[in-house]
Amino acid sequence: FDKWTDGQKRRILVDLLERCSLAQQKFCAKQLQDRVPTEALDFTTRLPRVLSLYIFSFLDPRSLCRCAQVSWYWKYLSELDQLWMLKCLRFGWYINFSPTPFEQGIWKKHYIEMVKELHITRPKTPSKAEFVVLDVQPVRSNDPEPKLPAAGGRTDERKALPPWRASDRHPTDTIRFNYLDNSHP
Structure with a gap:
């Protein structure tokens, strides 16, 4: 054989x-x-629930919402109050009542409401009158008057496109815009 x-x-x-x-x-x-x-193999069905929740606790809110779309059991786990309560308390967002044991998803709903409130109450930009900077002097250049084009020469009002640049050593296009979790604005 x-x-x-x-x-x-x-x-x-x-x-x-x-x-x-x-x-x-x-x-x-x-x-x-x-x-x-x-x-x-779905690890959430094989591991104890405590370990699955511990793994999910490292995910940001956007990823938790995506996990809720995997299966019914993942939706159940990713919407538990034990996960969302920590995310709310980290920003100092508290609920003003004590939920009953039958109420599920209170902390997730509270998190969503607080983020919506942040979108509604954006910081106010100052008006032009308030945005005056005092003691600003114009910068003088050492160049004489700008050169005029030669007779018959044509000036192109459009600026030429910049040459091709190499790839960025510190790319910013891969930063996820979870504005509450990014350390830099």
Whole structure:
């Protein structure tokens, strides 16, 4: 058997399974399940709930909302008050009542309301009169008067495009805009 090719081994196994009874096939299936690990295994169903919540606690609110779209059980876990309460308390957002044990998702709803409130009450930009900076002197250049184009020369009012730049050593396009979690504005 060890010297046979892969195709020969497969043909023999298929032939043997076809000749086996249903009870023997179930026995073979159980043996295979024990020996071959499952490829796609949901860790939240295998780990204790406390560990799953601990893993989810490292996610930002946007990622938690995306996790809620994976399955019903992930939705249940990602909307638990134990996760969202910590995110609210980190910003000093408290609820002014004590929820009953039957109320679920209170802290997530509170988090969403507080973020909406932040969008509504944006900081006010000062008007032009209030935005006056005193003691500003114009910068004088050492160049004489600007040169005029030669006769018959044509001036192009549009500025030329800048040359191609190399890739940025510190890219900013990959920063996620979770404005409450980014350390820099």
